[in-house]
Amino acid sequence: MMEKQPVLQTKGITKYFHDPVKFQALNDISIDAYKGEFLTIMGKSGCGKSTLLYLLSTMDTDYEGEITIDSVNVTGMKQNQLAGIRNEKIGFVFQFHYLLPEFSCLKNVMIPALRLGNYSRQEIEARAFNKLEILGLKDQALKPASKLSGGQQQRVAIARALINDPKLIMGDEPTGNLDSKNTQIVFDIFKQLTVEFGQTIIAVTHDTDFAKASDRTIEMLDGKILSHGR
Amino acid sequence: MKYKHNISSEISTSYVVTSKKLTLIAALGVTIGLAIFVFMNSMMKGFDRISTEAIFKTVSHIRLYKDDETSMPLPLSEKENTARLIVNPKIVPENNVLVNPESLIKLLKAQDNVTVVSPQTNVSVFYNSGKSQISGLSSGINVEEADRMFNIKSTMVEGELNDLKNVQNGILLGVGIATKMNVKTGDNISIISSKNVVKVMKVVGLFRTNNSNTDKSKSYINTSVAQQLLLQSSTYITDINVNVKDFDNAKLYADKFSRITGYKAEDWKAANETLMAASRMRKIIITVISTSILFVAGFGIYNILNMTISQKINDIAILKAMGFRGHDVIRIFVQQALVIGMIGSVMGLALATILVNVLKHVYIGGDIGYFPIRFEPSIYLSGFIFGFIITFFAGYIPARKAANVDPVSIFRK
Numbered sequence A: 001m002m003e004k005q006p007v008l009q010t011k012g013i014t015k016y017f018h019d020p021v022k023f024q025a026l027n028d029i030s031i032d033a034y035k036g037e038f039l040t041i042m043g044k045s046g047c048g049k050s051t052l053l054y055l056l057s058t059m060d061t062d063y064e065g066e067i068t069i070d071s072v073n074v075t076g077m078k079q080n081q082l083a084g085i086r087n088e089k090i091g092f093v094f095q096f097h098y099l100l101p102e103f104s105c106l107k108n109v110m111i112p113a114l115r116l117g118n119y120s121r122q123e124i125e126a127r128a129f130n131k132l133e134i135l136g137l138k139d140q141a142l143k144p145a146s147k148l149s150g151g152q153q154q155r156v157a158i159a160r161a162l163i164n165d166p167k168l169i170m171g172d173e174p175t176g177n178l179d180s181k182n183t184q185i186v187f188d189i190f191k192q193l194t195v196e197f198g199q200t201i202i203a204v205t206h207d208t209d210f211a212k213a214s215d216r217t218i219e220m221l222d223g224k225i226l227s228h229g230r
Numbered sequence B: 001m002k003y004k005h006n007i008s009s010e011i012s013t014s015y016v017v018t019s020k021k022l023t024l025i026a027a028l029g030v031t032i033g034l035a036i037f038v039f040m041n042s043m044m045k046g047f048d049r050i051s052t053e054a055i056f057k058t059v060s061h062i063r064l065y066k067d068d069e070t071s072m073p074l075p076l077s078e079k080e081n082t083a084r085l086i087v088n089p090k091i092v093p094e095n096n097v098l099v100n101p102e103s104l105i106k107l108l109k110a111q112d113n114v115t116v117v118s119p120q121t122n123v124s125v126f127y128n129s130g131k132s133q134i135s136g137l138s139s140g141i142n143v144e145e146a147d148r149m150f151n152i153k154s155t156m157v158e159g160e161l162n163d164l165k166n167v168q169n170g171i172l173l174g175v176g177i178a179t180k181m182n183v184k185t186g187d188n189i190s191i192i193s194s195k196n197v198v199k200v201m202k203v204v205g206l207f208r209t210n211n212s213n214t215d216k217s218k219s220y221i222n223t224s225v226a227q228q229l230l231l232q233s234s235t236y237i238t239d240i241n242v243n244v245k246d247f248d249n250a251k252l253y254a255d256k257f258s259r260i261t262g263y264k265a266e267d268w269k270a271a272n273e274t275l276m277a278a279s280r281m282r283k284i285i286i287t288v289i290s291t292s293i294l295f296v297a298g299f300g301i302y303n304i305l306n307m308t309i310s311q312k313i314n315d316i317a318i319l320k321a322m323g324f325r326g327h328d329v330i331r332i333f334v335q336q337a338l339v340i341g342m343i344g345s346v347m348g349l350a351l352a353t354i355l356v357n358v359l360k361h362v363y364i365g366g367d368i369g370y371f372p373i374r375f376e377p378s379i380y381l382s383g384f385i386f387g388f389i390i391t392f393f394a395g396y397i398p399a400r401k402a403a404n405v406d407p408v409s410i411f412r413k
Helices: A049-056 A079-089 A105-116 A121-134 A150-162 A180-197 A208-213 B007-018 B020-055 B101-109 B143-150 B162-166 B175-181 B223-229 B247-261 B273-311 B313-321 B326-360 B377-403 B407-411
Strands: A006-017 A023-029 A032-034 A038-043 A064-069 A090-094 A168-172 A200-204 A216-221 A224-227 B062-065 B114-129 B132-141 B156-159 B170-174 B188-193 B198-207 B218-222 B239-244 B264-267 B363-365
Touching: A006 A049, A006 A200, A023 A049, A023 A224, A032 A200, A038 A049, A038 A180, A038 A208, A049 A168, A049 A200, A079 A090, A079 A105, A090 A150, A090 B313, A105 A121, A105 A150, A105 B007, A121 A150, A150 A180, A168 A180, A180 A200, A180 A208, B007 B020, B007 B326, B020 B273, B020 B326, B020 B377, B062 B247, B101 B114, B101 B239, B101 B247, B114 B143, B114 B175, B114 B218, B114 B223, B132 B143, B132 B175, B132 B223, B143 B162, B143 B239, B162 B170, B162 B198, B162 B218, B170 B175, B170 B188, B175 B198, B198 B223, B218 B223, B239 B247, B247 B264, B273 B313, B273 B326, B273 B377, B313 B326, B313 B407, B326 B377
Parallel strands: A038 A200, A038 A216, A090 A168, A168 A200, B132 B218, B170 B198
Antiparallel strands: A006 A023, A006 A032, A006 A064, A216 A224, B062 B239, B062 B264, B114 B132, B114 B188, B114 B239, B156 B198, B170 B218, B188 B198
């Protein structure tokens, strides 16, 4: 096995919620995620797994400890810098697709790339087509996002997460709203991304089968790591 | 290499286009607000212009004259055991005459921005014709200069102004006097001055200033005749009227002339303080009303932006998750506000033009005739800029709120 290369590391993450009462949501969490790894986080409702994911995603900055993404310590960075990191290095897939209903699927996929501005518009359009093709949605590309089925919308959302070729793809219950057939499709796509493109997936899930099939599962309970799954 | 794709503006445009009805309603608010703002201010400007014009038919920008002086009380004696003499301050009995007017005129003419200098000798007189006798004021003038200053020619209803120059004892009467005494051009009347000098004058023309007080009492005569009526020499001048290029700043020049000549120089605003106060009050009222209407339009935009933002809160959250910065989000909504504002402004200026054109053809009557309103580019410009600023803030305030949306709190719902 080739040497493991960490893409994301946390050191002693602790987080409190202050409202309505002070409550410790995460307690001294230290985890690593490696290049090309399909990592799932499991645990009961309220164990802090989503909270952890939002900290890892840099959207929530209210914590103690340190987070390193792609060898860069992101703890204490300014909001605008973090937005830049998210734009370039992280793709998101949520339980709900959050597509912009006014735009076509293609345009939805293009938005993060247009924001990043690494390519010309024509190139971005070609890349977005390519991503939709990988996800089997080439025929739907020009339809408005609101006209697609739930499974298709979720795949468009995945294509959007992939457009900037991020190092990390984070999913918060990415299959939570999908039937078993679509869940399998999403799983296969994730698997393919880690194997073929060396991208790292971190997904929070309730689905035991989904977790079992992944490379590694971190189990959490009451804000602590129960097992690193190694 | 980095490309700059204006994705914020594309998203903004899609919001404007997909909610056409809301956009139009908010834009209509701006339309009405801006139209009324421009319309009311144009009305005020037209009104101000016509009242200023009326003032300048009889009043010069600056009038230089010798003011009455009050005697100073005697200084108190320092010595003890002296009785104090108490004297009431009184006006020093002196002639209201400007000393060496020729050099004063020369000096004033040499000043910057002075357009006309016209010396004048005013005489209080009685106009007599048969049994009727009317008291009034006769101004001894130099015809050419006085015409340039007061535009007397434009007020003439009968006769020729130039005849006053040619006929030594000619007189130009206000129409009010002429009607009362039943005289017309070519008739003779006699006038008596306060020094009891009687002169028979030939009426060479009649004028109408539309200020009935002036028309019923004022007349113009040659300076030399005025000096004879007062039993004075040919250097006797009571007033020097001065017009300057920039009459709104007449006070500055008046102060300067007062300093360099030593005589009292009064600007037209000080001489017509009541009119000026009324005009200022009018200005305040109209500004307050028209600005509040524009503000209400701003609130319309603010409301619609707030509505859009709460509808699109999921979009905002995902955009922020995907790496949109605060100012990218602000740009989306400020641009939406500005597009609404622009549509509204263009329609508003068009509506204002229609209103101005309609009012222009409304007959008021009296001295004024048709309503003195016209297309005022400066008001259009200031309305447009003001509308733009209000629109900007009406968009910016809710947009800043949108920029501060915490995406995590949306995703966790």
